[in-house]
Amino acid sequence: MMLSVRDLKVSFRTDDGLVRAIDGVSFDLEEGEILGVVGESGSGKTVSLLAVMGLITDPNAVIEGSIRYRGRELVGLPARELRRLRGNEIAMIFQDPMTALTPVYTIGWQIAEQIQAHRKVSRSVALARVEELLAEVNFPNPREAMSRYPHQLSGGMRQRAVIAMALSCNPALLVADEPTTALDVTVQAGILDLVRKLRATHNSAVVFITHDMGVVSELADRVMVMYAGRIVERGSRAELFGDPSHPYTRALLGSIPPLTGEKPRRLPAIPGSPPSLLRLPKGCAFAPRCPARYEPCDGAKPVLTGGSHAAACFRVAQA
Amino acid sequence: MSEEMNTDQPILETRALGKRFSIGTRFSSEGRRVVHAVDNVSLTVRRGETLGLVGESGCGKSTLARCLVRLYDITDGQLLFEGNDVTSKSLASLRPLRRRLQMVFQDPSASLNPRRRVGDLVAEPLRVHTKLSGAGIRQRVAELFELVGLLPDHVVRYPHEFSGGQRQRVGIARAIALNPDLVVLDEPVSALDVSVQAQIVNLLADLQDKLKLSYIFIAHDLSVVRQVSNRIAVMYLGSIVEEGASEDVFATPAHPYSQALISAVPVVETTPSGRRKRIILSGDVPSPLKPPSGCRFHPRCPVAQDRCRTERPALQEHKTGRKVACHFPTI
Numbered sequence: 001m002m003l004s005v006r007d008l009k010v011s012f013r014t015d016d017g018l019v020r021a022i023d024g025v026s027f028d029l030e031e032g033e034i035l036g037v038v039g040e041s042g043s044g045k046t047v048s049l050l051a052v053m054g055l056i057t058d059p060n061a062v063i064e065g066s067i068r069y070r071g072r073e074l075v076g077l078p079a080r081e082l083r084r085l086r087g088n089e090i091a092m093i094f095q096d097p098m099t100a101l102t103p104v105y106t107i108g109w110q111i112a113e114q115i116q117a118h119r120k121v122s123r124s125v126a127l128a129r130v131e132e133l134l135a136e137v138n139f140p141n142p143r144e145a146m147s148r149y150p151h152q153l154s155g156g157m158r159q160r161a162v163i164a165m166a167l168s169c170n171p172a173l174l175v176a177d178e179p180t181t182a183l184d185v186t187v188q189a190g191i192l193d194l195v196r197k198l199r200a201t202h203n204s205a206v207v208f209i210t211h212d213m214g215v216v217s218e219l220a221d222r223v224m225v226m227y228a229g230r231i232v233e234r235g236s237r238a239e240l241f242g243d244p245s246h247p248y249t250r251a252l253l254g255s256i257p258p259l260t261g262e263k264p265r266r267l268p269a270i271p272g273s274p275p276s277l278l279r280l281p282k283g284c285a286f287a288p289r290c291p292a293r294y295e296p297c298d299g300a301k302p303v304l305t306g307g308s309h310a311a312a313c314f315r316v317a318q319a
Numbered sequence: 320m321s322e323e324m325n326t327d328q329p330i331l332e333t334r335a336l337g338k339r340f341s342i343g344t345r346f347s348s349e350g351r352r353v354v355h356a357v358d359n360v361s362l363t364v365r366r367g368e369t370l371g372l373v374g375e376s377g378c379g380k381s382t383l384a385r386c387l388v389r390l391y392d393i394t395d396g397q398l399l400f401e402g403n404d405v406t407s408k409s410l411a412s413l414r415p416l417r418r419r420l421q422m423v424f425q426d427p428s429a430s431l432n433p434r435r436r437v438g439d440l441v442a443e444p445l446r447v448h449t450k451l452s453g454a455g456i457r458q459r460v461a462e463l464f465e466l467v468g469l470l471p472d473h474v475v476r477y478p479h480e481f482s483g484g485q486r487q488r489v490g491i492a493r494a495i496a497l498n499p500d501l502v503v504l505d506e507p508v509s510a511l512d513v514s515v516q517a518q519i520v521n522l523l524a525d526l527q528d529k530l531k532l533s534y535i536f537i538a539h540d541l542s543v544v545r546q547v548s549n550r551i552a553v554m555y556l557g558s559i560v561e562e563g564a565s566e567d568v569f570a571t572p573a574h575p576y577s578q579a580l581i582s583a584v585p586v587v588e589t590t591p592s593g594r595r596k597r598i599i600l601s602g603d604v605p606s607p608l609k610p611p612s613g614c615r616f617h618p619r620c621p622v623a624q625d626r627c628r629t630e631r632p633a634l635q636e637h638k639t640g641r642k643v644a645c646h647f648p649t650i
Contacts, residue, residue, distance in 0.1 A: 185585075251514070265524075
């Protein structure tokens, strides 16, 4: 097991009280596996992975639970130790590539710096590696691109430069947080291909966070659906999309307009909006919007039950 | 979306419409330059129908939308509203037109004044354009709130007290306050959570039926555009490359660019074998400052021939009303 997260809880102390952004998340990731994490804003998909990366530095954050990477506990690991892992064995790419690039240095300089921070190599060796990497992420002219500044590249190119940077030390684990959300579909298709290629050539494990069910179904081996800080359903791609069992997953899939075939006159919409984490209901957080709601839903929070395909729902557990 | 459509006179028509921006000054390194953001666009929108505009970022769809409501001055061609030329009408003489032509923007938190109550925000167009009394305005605002699915006591709230979906409902209430004929919707659901998008899409369909509205709907989410549109126009580098009935264009796109665009949309498939064939375009959208010669899509086109490099294809009408700007369309 490469990554094993157990009962992860992340809370933030705010003026309005304690906000529990992540409430008991557990999952495993095998070597070379692509895990898709789906959820809306506020579902906790980003915060849970930031916690895994040790990137929650807010002094008001409280992190509980266990995160084991290749048998090593990451919660409570000193910052220096974490830094050695991050960027080297574990890499991350974000939604907006501009936040990961400095505007004042060239692409080549930045990626070479990253390599030299983790490997004892000369500048020229590092620069040669940068050229290889840029070619790998499909820059048509990698040598020329190295001398470019981020603002001289298009959004898709920037994201590819960030991916090249993430790949620079052959990471065993890549965490991608909505890396294609700001991009056009045509560019997105290229980036998704790149992620697939990375897994094939480096056997890297990937955690891919997105709100787009279509992206997950094309990329992931296993899928985890989050709502209001908890996992509501998880399973293999075939299980989750072929036989979704949680009412939220079903409703979310149902509300996507089809790209082919008959157009429904009205879309089956989910009423209401995602709950505020400050005012979560006592029972299931989805209950107020759920078409299958009944008494038990308001009494307690359902726990994830089932084997590889599991859902956190009283109705499903009862059936 | 309404059943009976009066197809006689289009509500809106553009004839070879263009928008040029000049950028830089004579002191910049490359001097003054001109960008053709929208180039030679001829479109019609019929009464009660929805025309969808799709294309990648930077293709000029939002610029076109702003030209259609005269938020930008039009630099070339003509804009006709119910057959009347409104291309260069003065702002004062545009006012009667503004009542009938409204716009909804992408980000409702940016287009609503945070310091005013939403009831006031919806009442504002009524105060500007109508002679309604205070009580009349209050009554109309209450009607509008009901129409868009907000509660009557919401009028005293401020925009920040609402969720994104509710804020977009306020934006829509404001746009339909004056009973417009045509509403231009620029990415109205893109900023919303997935689970809320369908609500707004349904609301827009209901309002169209009830109020006999025509829509121009812009979005980068192609499945949403297909859902709401009767016809769609695909834009590339400021021009329309394909236009037709939305289900037909999605089922059998004729322009190589439309084919690539539609094939790139990720869809939920349960079996890997069911995955559709994907066309991946090489390179990026060229800069509109230096558009390629001939067909503007030729550097990225998988089927480009010599002719495409020199001769620019015109938007030509084929059978079933499909229009395609390509020398070698698959139709």
